[in-house]
Amino acid sequence: MTELEFENKLIEQLSTGIVTNTDNTNQIGDLTDAYGNMKVYKSKLWKYEPTIKTTEALWENFRKILYQLNQNQLTQPLSDTEFKQVQKVINELYTPYQAGQFLYGINGVSQVEVDLDDGRHVFLTVFDQKQIGAGNTVYQVVSQVKREPQIAGRPERRFDTTLLINGLPIIQIEEKSVKHHVDEALNQMHQYIQEKQYSDIFSTVQILVAMTPNRIKYMANTTAELFNKDFAFEWQNPNDNKVVRNWTTFADMFLSIPMAHQMSTLFTILDGTKNKQMLKVMRPYQVYATKAVLNELKRADFDLPINKLGYVWHTTGSGKTITSFKTAWLASRMPNVDKVVFVVDRIALTKQTEANYKAYDPEGSIDIDGKQFDTIGGTENTSALKKKLNEKGYGIIVTSVQKLNTLINRKDFVVPKKNFVFIVDEAHRSTGGESFEDLQKVFKGAAWVGYTGTPMFDKVVGKKGTKTHEVFGKLLHAYTIREAISDKNVLGFKVDFETTIAEDKMKLEYLPKFYKEKYPNWNELDIERKIANLTDNDMDDMIEPSFYDNNLDHVKLVVEDIFKNWRNRSNDGAYNAMLTTHVGGNRASTPMALMYFDEFERVNQERLEQGLPTLKVGITFSMSTNNSDNQLTTNDGLLRAMKHYNKMFGTSFGLDDVSGYTQDLTTRLNRTAQDGQYLDIVIVVDQLLTGFDAPQLNTLYVDRTLKDAMLIQAYSRTNRIADNQGKPWGRIVNYRWPAKNEELMNRALSIYANKHSADVQETLVDTKVLVDSGVLAKPFKEQFEEVKQVVDRLADMTDNFTEVPASEAKQEEMFNLMRTYSAGMSKLKQYDPDVVNGEDIGFDYDNPDELVTLLGMTPEQEEMLTTSLYNDLKERIAENHDVPVAQIELRMIHVKQISVNYDYLTELIEALMNAVHEKRMDAAADYCEKINDFAMALDDRQYAKQINNAVDAIYKGTYPPEGMTIQYPVKLTSLEVIEDVNTMIMKDDIFDFRLKWGIIDVISNDEILDLFARHTAGKQDLDSTGRISKLKKDARAEYQSKAQDKDIISLNKIKYGNELVAALYKFADSYVNER
Secondary structure: OOHHHHHHHHHHHHHOOOEOOOOOOOOOOOOOOOOOOOOOOEOEOOEEOOOOOEHHHHHHHHHHHHHHHOOOOOOOOOOHHHHHHHHHHHHOOOOHHHHHHHHHOEOOEEEEEEEOOOOOEEEEEEEEHHHOOOOOOOEEEEEEEEEOOOOOOOOOEEEEEEEEEOOEEEEEEEEOOOOOOHHHHHHHHHHHHHOOOOOHHHHHOOEEEEEEOOEEEEEEOOOOOOOOHHHOEOOEOOOOOOEOOOHHHHHHHOOOEOHHHHHOOOOEEEEOOOOOOEEEEOOHHHHHHHHHHHHHHHHOOOOOOOEEEEEEEEOOOOOHHHHHHHHHHHHOOOOOOOEEEEEEOHHHOOHHHHHHHHHOOOOOOEEEOOEEHHHOOOOOOOHHHHHHHHOOOOOEEEEEHHHHHHHHOOOOOOOOOOOEEEEEOOHHHHOOHHHHHHHHHHOOOOEEEEEEOOOOOHHHHOOOOOOHHHHHOOEEEEEOHHHHHHOOOOOEEEEEEOOOOOHHHHHHHHHHHHHHHHOOOOOHHHHHHHHHOOOHHHHHHHOOHHHHOOOHHHHHHHHHHHHHOHHHHOOOOOOEEEEEEOOOOOOOOHHHHHHHHHHHHHHHHHHHHOOOOOOOEEEEOOOOOOOOOOHHHHHHHHHHHHHHHHHHHOOOOOHHHHHHHHHHHHHHHOOOOOOOOOOOEEEEOOOOOOOOOOOOEEEEEEEOOOOHHHHHHHHOOOOOOOOOOOOOEEEEEEOOOHHHHHHHHHHHHHHHOOHHHHOOOOOOOOHHHHHHOOOEOOOHHHHHHHHHHHHHHHHHHOOOOOOOOOOHHHHHHHHHHHHHHHHHHHHHOOOOOEEEOOEEEOOOOOOOHHHHHHOOOOHHHHHHHHHHHHHHHHHHHHHHHOOOHHHOOOOOOOOOOOOOOHHHHHHHHHHHHHHHHOOOHHHHHHHHHHHHHHHHOOOOHHHHHHHHHHHHHHHHOOOOOOOOOOOOOOOOOOOHHHHHHHHHHHHHHHHHHHHHHOOOOOOOHHHHHHHHHOOOOOOOOOOOOOHHHHHHHHHHOOHHHHOOOHHHHOOOHHHHHHHHHHHHHHHHHHHHHHO
16 A cells, blocks of 8 residues: 555545534533443544645635634635734744644633724634534545745655644644654654744644554654654553554544544643643543543532542553643533542642643643642641632642641631542552541542552552552553553663672671571581571571661662662663662661762762762752751751752752752752753652652662562652663662562562552562563573674674665665664663673673674674664665655664774875875775765764765865865875865855856855854844845846846846845755755
């Protein structure tokens, strides 16, 4: 099936079918569970408009529809003058976020203001979210719309398929045939974004869809800077969360009406985070969970004593908070709901989360702790909360469990007679004890919904503990860690279990002493026999907590290990880490945390004196106010750490602002600090182990025991998606009781990777299943063998890494193998160097060639593969598919830093110039070939092109130009000759341009070069000094006698001036793009 045939079949699928449910207009309050049983309800069909093929035709279509939608105010279609006002509003939507704001409008109604020719000032409706899939909403599909270049010098484009709602482009679809990778379609749309093609009437595009017949991805429209294919998602079946691969199924489930309209409105989030404004489209499991909750709410009986509607179990890191908050927002708009209270734990209600909640609200109707967001002061006063609970209106109140409990215990508190909905985030943390039960009793008839990544089950809290289903009711939707890892929505884990107690020391010193004290009657032989038969678990059992707790020798060994393996675990400093420690026996843990802090600083000082890299270390814990014996020591230690922090970052925090210090520290850990200065590692006790989101954090060092929900929560700080190649997993390193902690990890991961944990049954612990499903990383040997097989295959098809295969089919195979090789090599580089069973494993940054040799390559072959062959392959694949090289998605991981020997290049160019001068053309040809090989290995393809331009000019004798004095034999001291040759070529092109347009006497080469040097591609910035205006004016006076192009001479003066400026900008863009 060709791409055109594919496109025609898609349009047919969208525009035909059986229409049902046509009288359903209240889409928020009546979201059916149509997709739960795999039936697809189409409330309307897309109408194909085969004659709309240009931007102008789209505008005219929109003008007609606008009249159709607003006949209550308009007696005739808009005139050109009137319609230009509408066009101006849409043309000034510069980002998808601004477009989303416009389409949402006020209370879900989007309008434009127009001054009519008859003197009336009217508001014309463009969108109305109450009319999703119904009413007078117009749904159309167009194809192959021609788009003129929006940036001079860029090509004309044709968009495959576009879905229009009320005449505006909302969903853009690019189809590729089965032989193409779906990411190529995403790359193509990325190119359109860079070329500013989603502008004018296309500025309203909200969702991008990339399709092949058996692979589909969708994502929110975005800016060129924020475009990231890791946030392109695949749709899923609702019953089993399995990916939908068939295009007809996707078209029915996602692109049908009303679903496509819902996805681009109800299930799209306007994230107004300062400096990061963007659209976010919900993932399938988020949509299904939201629908499940809204369906329960639709059926809720608020006259009952209590409505435990259920809970949503979405694994930590999968976007649970944004799902719960969007659900709260949609619920607040339902007709049977008076007030929605979004409940979080006090610990989670930080300035950061407050900012997130505000950013997600398109109307600014959110209250935090009973106060409008803009005036929040974090007050403990419950009067404002009481007032907000009584107020009319559908705004959301964000508050904490603790604040609500304080309020209901006030003598003057009376529950308002309203239909309340309580949506509880991090439900596992908020629902313990009697206080939550009291809330449910006081707010009679209220509906309760919980969201958690780690529900409390029998096997976690025991028979007597409070279970999540007891507090909230049935499980409404589950999305486990195993499913999230499989979908690449979160990462798996690479977990190491280490101990600072050497086995020989333990058997010779520690255990004999332990048994002598415990069993005084045992003789030496009894003790030896016991020790000889101990398992790893037995040895863990023998080690008392006191061995690790507050043990400076233990701390020193942990810090030594962290420094030793920092490059492997942080991907050579690309990511950062947390270290958590905890002391048992109800003793304070902060002294041990400070012990770590002091040891890091001691080692940092040593390394500084030795000229070695150091780590930026921070520490956070709460200030002590309990008058305990440790209070003075704890607070003194915290103040010392804060002073160190202040010196490092130029801040001025003290014990009077511990909260401000913690907030600032988190921005340096999650790399959002405005000054761009970040921490490498942060030491914590319990803070930041739950609810903290930092995609650039990839390692957690654990010097404590974690289990069940706490283990999953803590581990999940590391597995947020950042860059799937640079960060293939979340890294965990345990330093206590290796056998016991591995057992606890397997138990926790098995519980929370298994959807059946919500049922009352036993969960099997099977490490192999966890590895096979990607929850846990493979052992080094297994990962190594996978990469080795790829290397062997590459060696075979490239004639031992010397050339790219000639056949297109082999090139496609090599392309896929190179992807696999690069991803595998990225993982291998992050295994610590170690010796296991007498065999070296891992990657040694000080000896990188060792891994290359073990894989079956020489260092020279590895460099050839990842430079010259890589670049050659990309260019051939681009040529085969007739797309720009920039659209070819292939990134190489180099085993070691590739150093470019520019001295060698200088020698080659010098030799080439001398050979050409002496007419030794065979030798010159050899030098050309060597220089081309050199250029082929460069990642900087623009500079490679400039090198090739220079070589071509020197070999052909056009450089040096006549009249230029050169002393032979040439002795070059730099590569300025490359710049000189390219400047000469550009000046020749400029001279030809001046001749063609008849401006040879109006402006010089150097003046044009000076203008171009200050130009930014795509910007209309050449006339900042008025030079272009003067050029235009002067050129009009003489172009008809001096221009050397007949078509230009025939232009009238006005058209000549406009086309000259357009041609100059096109030329300037090409100049900038070549540099």
